[in-house]
Structure formats: structure tokens, C-alpha cells
Amino acid sequence: MKIVKTKLDLRRTIEGLLANDKKLKTALIPTMGALHNGHLSLVETAKKNADIIIASIFVNPTQFGKNEDFKEYPKQEKNDCKLLEESGVDIVYIPDVEEIYPEGFSTNITIARNTDILCGRYRKGHFDGVTTIVAKLLNQCQPDIAIFGKKDYQQLIIIKQLVADFDMNVEIIGSPIIREDSGLAMSSRNEYLSKNERDNIAPELYKTLQAMKENFNNGTSNVCDLTEWAKEHLIKSGFDKVQYIEIYDAVTLKKVSSNGSNFIRIFTAAYIGNTRLIDNILI
Numbered sequence: 001m002k003i004v005k006t007k008l009d010l011r012r013t014i015e016g017l018l019a020n021d022k023k024l025k026t027a028l029i030p031t032m033g034a035l036h037n038g039h040l041s042l043v044e045t046a047k048k049n050a051d052i053i054i055a056s057i058f059v060n061p062t063q064f065g066k067n068e069d070f071k072e073y074p075k076q077e078k079n080d081c082k083l084l085e086e087s088g089v090d091i092v093y094i095p096d097v098e099e100i101y102p103e104g105f106s107t108n109i110t111i112a113r114n115t116d117i118l119c120g121r122y123r124k125g126h127f128d129g130v131t132t133i134v135a136k137l138l139n140q141c142q143p144d145i146a147i148f149g150k151k152d153y154q155q156l157i158i159i160k161q162l163v164a165d166f167d168m169n170v171e172i173i174g175s176p177i178i179r180e181d182s183g184l185a186m187s188s189r190n191e192y193l194s195k196n197e198r199d200n201i202a203p204e205l206y207k208t209l210q211a212m213k214e215n216f217n218n219g220t221s222n223v224c225d226l227t228e229w230a231k232e233h234l235i236k237s238g239f240d241k242v243q244y245i246e247i248y249d250a251v252t253l254k255k256v257s258s259n260g261s262n263f264i265r266i267f268t269a270a271y272i273g274n275t276r277l278i279d280n281i282l283i
């Protein structure tokens with residue numbers, strides 16, 4: 001596995017691997033590091049769909065808000081590289097901030113659709129940061145496919161919009177959410193939790209989504225009552241704040257008020273202390 005730090009080195013290395021067979025397919029997996037099995041499952045999805053696998057590790061400053069955890073975000077580069085090598089990644093791209101945002105950098109991509117709901121409503125500018133960095137990584141890498149986790153489902157939908165709007169020649173593939181045995185969606189931010197929070201409180205997020213799903217499928221028509229119940233239940237279970245728990249059409253991200261639609265997802269973001277956890281489930 002080759003570790004590269006510059007976009008020039010990245011292109012040279014990819015072109016070197018493609019030199020003998022231009023038909024080989026390349027896949028990009030963008031990450032912010034502190035890797036867990038959720039990230040590694042994206043590598044497995046990539047291997048099923050491409051021949052040359054590239055992972056990037058970059059904690060993108062522009063997608064963090066002023067009071068968010070950019071400075072604390074866990075960094076485990078050495079271990080990440082070991083995990084990526086073991087899982088069969090060919091190239092890891094670990095650029096510095098200056099490589100991505102050199103002096104004079106002055107572009108910001110704002111997507112108008114679906115960025116002011118759910119996480120976008122509470123994390124102003126977050127998706128601008130995400131779409132700008134993803135556009136840059138896609139341009140630098142020029143992969144045939146790029147893999148994103150459904151854990152960040154809204155992000156996946158917005159990236160698909162980016163690629164469609166900018167006529168980017170890349171296929172975006174969504175990969176399933178990987179969970180701990182407790183049901184808690186794997187996340188680098190789970191490391192902020194104490195053992196008790198991680199084992200006993202955080203898993204309630206997914207359990208609550210499952211209970212809502214069951215109720216919904218049993219014909220509950222009052223979405224408002226259901227979400228109010230879920231919020232109260234999470235607070236009783238030890239969560240400190242429920243930012244949102246909302247039900248949307250999984251394709252259009254239009255809000256759903258009754259169980260008539262075909263593909264519906266419930267989305268939630270909730271805090272334990274300062275740790276913000278997100279999750280979603282297909283109904």
C-alpha cells in the first residue's frame with residue numbers, strides 16, 4: 001500500500017497502477033480517519049465494485065462549526081494505515097490542510113436542495129464544507145466510483161446532487177450502516193463516550209428508531225405523537241438533548257406526515273453530554 005501526501009503524488013501513483021491496464025476501475029473512499037469497522041466495510045463495498053482502492057484521510061476544517069470538535073477530533077493515522085493495508089487498500093491519500101486549501105483558495109460550493117433540513121438546520125455551513133472537499137477529492141483522484149456510508153444518509157443524497165449538478169463522471173455508491181453488537185451505529189465520535197454511556201445509553205438511539213419503525217409499520221398514523229414519544233424516551237434513557245427525530249422520504253428527502261410513501265427513513269441526532277450522535281433507519 002502506498003501512502004501519498006500530495007495531489008501530484010496521488011495522480012502519479014494512480015496513473016502508475018493504471019499504466020498497464022487502462023480498463024481497471026478505481027474507487028475512492030473519503031474518510032476523516034479514526035477508522036472503525038464501519039469505514040472498513042466501505043472498503044469491502046469498494047472491492048466488489050472496483051480494482052484499485054484509494055482511501056483518503058483528511059479532517060476537513062471547513063465542515064466543522066465554531067463550537068464543534070475539530071480540535072478534539074481523534075487522530076490515529078498510523079493505526080488507520082495499518083487497518084487500510086490489512087483490508088486491501090492500494091493507496092492512502094493523507095494531504096495536509098495547505099495541500100487542500102492553499103493560500104488564495106476562495107471557492108465554496110453551496111447546494112441549494114436538502115442542505116437546510118436535518119443536520120443542515122443545526123450545522124450551518126456544514127454541507128458547504130462537505131461538498132467543497134468532496135468535489136476537490138473527486139477532482140484530484142478522478143475515480144470511477146466513490147463510496148459513502150448510509151450512516152450519513154443526508155450527506156450521501158447531497159453528494160449525489162453535487163455529482164449530478166456538476167456533471168462529474170463518477171458513480172456514487174451508498175454502503176450499509178455498520179453497528180456495534182449493541183446496535184449503536186459505529187462512529188469515530190463513539191470514542192468520546194464513557195463505557196457506561198456507550199454500553200447503556202447510546203444504544204437506545206437505535207432501539208428507539210426500531211420501536212418507531214415497528215409502530216409505523218403497525219399503522220400508526222400520527223407521526224407527531226410518535227416522534228414526541230421517541231424524544232421523551234431518549235431523554236428518560238439518559239440522552240441530554242434530542243436535536244431532531246424526523247421522518248422523510250428516503251429518495252427526495254421530503255418530509256413525511258403519514259405512512260403512505262414507499263421508501264421512508266427516520267433520522268435522528270441526539271446528544272450525550274457534548275457528544276452528538278446521529279442515526280437513521282429505513283422503514
Ligand code: AMP
Binds near residue numbers: 030041147148152175
Ligand atoms: P467519516 O470518517 O466519519 O467522515 O466517515 C467516512 C465515511 O464512512 C462516510 O461515508 C461515512 O458515512 C462512513 N461511515 C462512518 N461510519 C459508518 C458506519 N457505522 N457504517 C457505514 N458507514 C460509515
